[in-house]
Amino acid sequence: MAKSATPAPTRAAKTRRAPAAKPASKPVIVESDVTSAEDEATFALRSLQQAHANNKRYEANADELLKFYEQMVLIRRFEEKAGQLYGLGLIGGFCHLYIGQEAVAVGLQSALNEGHDSVITGYRDHGHMLAYGIDPKVIMAELTGRAAGISRGKGGSMHMFSTEHKFYGGHGIVGAQVPLGTGLAFAHKYRGDGGVCLAYFGDGASNQGQVYEAFNMASLWKLPIIFVIENNGYAMGTAVKRGSAETHFYRRGTAFRIPGMDVNGMDVLEVRQAAEVALEYVRAGNGPVLMELNTYRYRGHSMSDPAKYRSREEVQEMRDKHDAIELVKQDLLKAGVTEERIKEIDKKTRQIVAEAADFAESSPEPDMAELYTDVLVETY
Numbered sequence: 001m002a003k004s005a006t007p008a009p010t011r012a013a014k015t016r017r018a019p020a021a022k023p024a025s026k027p028v029i030v031e032s033d034v035t036s037a038e039d040e041a042t043f044a045l046r047s048l049q050q051a052h053a054n055n056k057r058y059e060a061n062a063d064e065l066l067k068f069y070e071q072m073v074l075i076r077r078f079e080e081k082a083g084q085l086y087g088l089g090l091i092g093g094f095c096h097l098y099i100g101q102e103a104v105a106v107g108l109q110s111a112l113n114e115g116h117d118s119v120i121t122g123y124r125d126h127g128h129m130l131a132y133g134i135d136p137k138v139i140m141a142e143l144t145g146r147a148a149g150i151s152r153g154k155g156g157s158m159h160m161f162s163t164e165h166k167f168y169g170g171h172g173i174v175g176a177q178v179p180l181g182t183g184l185a186f187a188h189k190y191r192g193d194g195g196v197c198l199a200y201f202g203d204g205a206s207n208q209g210q211v212y213e214a215f216n217m218a219s220l221w222k223l224p225i226i227f228v229i230e231n232n233g234y235a236m237g238t239a240v241k242r243g244s245a246e247t248h249f250y251r252r253g254t255a256f257r258i259p260g261m262d263v264n265g266m267d268v269l270e271v272r273q274a275a276e277v278a279l280e281y282v283r284a285g286n287g288p289v290l291m292e293l294n295t296y297r298y299r300g301h302s303m304s305d306p307a308k309y310r311s312r313e314e315v316q317e318m319r320d321k322h323d324a325i326e327l328v329k330q331d332l333l334k335a336g337v338t339e340e341r342i343k344e345i346d347k348k349t350r351q352i353v354a355e356a357a358d359f360a361e362s363s364p365e366p367d368m369a370e371l372y373t374d375v376l377v378e379t380y
């Protein structure tokens with residue numbers, strides 16, 4: 001056997017005493033480092049988390065709970081169908097499914113003013129559109145590249161857009177939506193329309209430089225924006241701990257005086273309650289909030305990822321013990337909603353998704369002439 005290159009420590013070395021610790025020198029405090037008590041009191045960095053910890057779950061009535069359930073089931077069934085159509089070769093290009101994360105988009109966007117507050121996200125975008133009331137048919141038709149798709153069949157899964165719904169994409173460049181969202185928030189403030197922007201991004205994206213440039217400007221100008229980090233545990237195949245020095249993402253705004261909130265993204269009622277706290281703060285003109293939504297994606301990063309970097313048991317445990325839809329179902333039953341009513345919703349949802357898929361398969365592809373429209377050429 002080859003000898004170890006490192007010699008074994010000698011007896012003398014083993015018994016050698018550690019040098020006596022030097023007396024600690026007095027820390028030199030520069031005047032500007034000192035935070036005054038007044039500053040500390042007015043700085044709301046921790047106050048929102050405190051408000052959230054004091055009252056975690058939204059008190060939804062049965063109708064609201066049903067709506068949450070309906071939307072979350074719609075997203076799940078829609079995504080499952082998209083996965084099937086992809087497998088059949090009917091969807092081309094990239095396709096990132098949102099299965100497992102439904103409570104995030106539904107809980108947050110249910111607190112927004114649909115069509116007034118703006119929403120922007122990355123490429124895992126179908127769920128956010130459904131949560132904003134956009135017709136499943138036009139989303140599915142975009143996935144299959146048909147003219148009736150929301151981006152006329154020319155954007156596909158990652159590039160969907162609807163100014164009418166104030167949904168601003170759908171972005172394939174990781175993190176790019178963060179400065180763009182900051183721009184949307186600037187527009188809300190500039191126009192004085194009272195709107196707020198919700199900018200979603202992932203745990204991986206949150207290590208991008210442009211994110212912090214955006215944080216700085218948003219805080220400096222007190223822009224009405226909520227930065228939402230969807231921490232689903234992985235950036236492609238990289239687990240959070242392997243890629244991030246600070247894994248408490250809600251603390252990432254501290255250097256820019258942006259208050260953070262640490263939220264269970266698998267509980268739609270907790271998400272909704274946290275949204276209430278954040279929105280009240282932002283709408284009052286205090287500037288941005290950073291929310292970390294702890295969630296999990298059940299499928300691979302995209303349809304082409306077999307997800308070999310994690311065990312089946314890990315995924316199964318999340319599905320069995322933390323599934324957001326199951327949790328809402330329990331809440332519904334506790335609220336006195338019957339199993340039959342829940343089954344009716346499930347049936348109706350399957351029908352909506354089947355109709356969307358039929359539409360997406362049978363409607364025509366864009367005309368060849370469309371290749372030259374909506375394309376940036378010449379000068380603008």
Ligand SMILES: Cc1ncc(C[n+]2csc(CCOP(=O)(O)OP(=O)(O)O)c2C)c(N)n1
Pocket residue numbers: 124172173174175201202203204205206232234235236301
């Ligand atoms: C600027 C840039 N770098 C790299 C990529 C490749 N890429 C696509 S998704 C991804 C991981 C992002 O993970 P995360 O932000 O955690 O979001 P998630 O996919 O988990 O929703 C990477 C590196 C890209 N699209 N853009």
